[in-house]
Amino acid sequence: MAAEPIIDVQHLEHTYMKGTPFVHQALTGVSITVYSGECVAIIGHTGSGKSTLVQHFNGLILPQKGKVIVDGADLSDKKTDMKGLRQKVGLVFQDPESQIFESLVGDEIAYGPFKMGWPIKDVRDAVKGAMEMAGLPFDAMKDRPTAALSGGQKRKVALAGVLALKPKILVLDEPTAGLDPRSGMELLGRLKTLNEQEHLTIVFISHHLEEVAYLADRIYVLDHGKNIGEGSPATLFSNKKMLEKYRIGTPETVDILYRLQDAGFSVNVAHYGIAEVASQICSILEHGPRRDRYDTV
């Protein structure tokens, strides 16, 4: 892991609809750091401020209070090049429909690069490359009408549109929501490749703890607009109290381990992979119960 911070957020606060009866403070003091080349997950229940936080990363929301520095640029500084920032930080929203407006897939993905004024050949190459990275076969899909796409295909088109701009940082809000299991896994695999081989820094919001476990190097937990926890997936998922207190829930495999633990079996909750859980169960079955109460006798 490179030690260079690429996103640095300090004491960030944000209030929606200030001075109206609907005033709502979404961020009450967030401080997080993402290092170059990292893959970081942001979790927390709905309304904890996750989406508000990530919309700061490409300047869709500017800091009201506190500091946001992205790849060396201070977002509070009026001289910061916002167009450059938005190319550098690609944001994929949760609702892919809201990002799609062209009538053909190829045109949709080419829109950003065209607006950047790239030569036509570069645009074509960028579109082709981005479509492949997103799992859309170029020849078969480029002339498809966007209106006839399924939800999962729209997600891929939205992702390709962002990747076509060759960002350094990719920010995704619930990347697999609405995708079938395999498309979700494929997308996660692709994101992992982009992160590991193309050294793309990835920040993603997720409610899906299985995907957090699979993809993230590190997790930040948000609650009421504050970061209240940080650590590797294994550390956080072993912290049952925190999972319960902040209503984070548990991945199904971790849930099995907790149930076994509650029944008095000694298991290691940090080993929650599917094969790991199966092998822990096998060793309970093969080597006898080894319940904790026996251990203490």
Next chain:
Amino acid sequence: MRAKSSLASMGVDRMERQPLIRAEDVSFQYKGDLGEKVIPALNQIRLDIYPGEYVAIIGRNGSGKSTLSKHFNGILQPSRGDVWVDGWNTKEKSRLQEIRKKVGMVFQNPDNQIIATTVEDDVAFGLENIQVPPEEMDERIDAALRLAGLSSMRRRAPYHLSEGQKQRLAIAGVIAMRPACLVLDEATSRLDTYGRRELLRVIRRLNEGGMAIVTVTHHMSEAAEADRVIVLDEGSIVLQGPPREVFQKQAFLQERQLDVPAASRIAGMVHERCPSFRPDLIDSDEVAGEVRRLIGEGEK
């Protein structure tokens, strides 16, 4: 093993009952954007849904799940074939209001279904539309909000609800109409773990009260809660049965971009090494229970 008093498990009873929804050789085609290309979405679907049944529909993106579920209350009409709801053909425009009272739908995004400024007004709106007498209104709103777990939020603005509470409000609005069947089209996909758990609890409660549930989902662990799982692929039903049977067919499902619950995969792996361990488990409770059962026997 959980005990379910499901209709699906009582095959004989099911045969004697009239289906609530019957799809008869339903095919459906969306017109391509340019008019010349026709994309088939459903292919000769034959399907009966019985009163009180809990059915989950799974399938890869673009397999036709949403399209099919929109046929159940006449939002879409088949290009070929017929859909009957309680004996009424959904093609009969004059019956659509009756049909929609029988079969309510909740979609992925509750914001599109919520219109009023307070929770109770939102539920009342639908009731006013179907001319429910005012003296009955209050009782219906009460019951719907109680079932949806929103009684304490009656005078709140929907604006202040969490995503999960909004989804439950959308459900309250639908169940206030007292439908015989509730169709949920990926209704949990935007919810966090906690919101999803609460919503599933509400759905179970409605089903236990006798309401038929049809849920379209990408979450295999949600499908595991149903009596019957229907697998759609390229617009056709390719597999159906109780979740315990369907989730035994891991390879078949994976070929179709689907998966099985993590608990089923773990049970399968443990079974290979320890054959006495049951392979056909579908949730974490069952897996932990099976370990306790085997160890308990060993100790005797």
